[in-house]
Each structure stands twice: as C-alpha cells, then as structure tokens.
Amino acid sequence: MEDKARKMKICSDPKCREDWDELGETCPEKIMDFSYCPFCAEELSIHCSVCHETLADTSFHFCPWCGREFE
Numbered sequence: 001m002e003d004k005a006r007k008m009k010i011c012s013d014p015k016c017r018e019d020w021d022e023l024g025e026t027c028p029e030k031i032m033d034f035s036y037c038p039f040c041a042e043e044l045s046i047h048c049s050v051c052h053e054t055l056a057d058t059s060f061h062f063c064p065w066c067g068r069e070f071e
Contacts, residue, residue: 002068004068005049005063005066005068006071007032007048007049007055008047009031009044009045010045010046011037011040011044013040015040016037020039048063048068048070051063051068
C-alpha cells in the first residue's frame with residue numbers, strides 16, 4: 001500500500017530552502033498557516049509532497065498529477 005501524500009507549502013526562492021528545511025524540523029504544524037515566506041516575504045505555493053507539482057486547489061483529495069491520495 002502506498003503512503004499518502006501531504007500538501008506542503010513551499011517558497012519558490014531556492015535561497016530559502018535550507019532555512020525551510022530547518023523550520024520544518026522545528027515547527028512543521030505551523031508552516032501550513034503561513035501565507036508568505038518568513039525569510040524572503042514571497043507568497044507561498046502549495047505542492048504535493050510526492051511529485052512536488054503545484055496544486056491549484058487545496059480542496060483536492062487526490063493529487064491531479066500523480067494520483068496519490070492526500071492525508
């Protein structure tokens with residue numbers, strides 16, 4: 001049985017990646033509440049944790065790109 005995917009908020013600025021990885025380890029439950037990156041102020045986008053494609057609608061129960069069910 002395949003693991004379910006998660007909806008993840010991601011900053012598209014690659015310079016923030018290391019800061020985001022560290023933030024995700026310390027307070028992952030808070031990240032989904034963010035609208036903007038706390039490191040560069042860029043608006044965050046929501047991605048599938050499996051295929052990393054951007055989701056246009058957060059109400060989806062399955063990823064339209066890879067078909068994986070969301071938690």
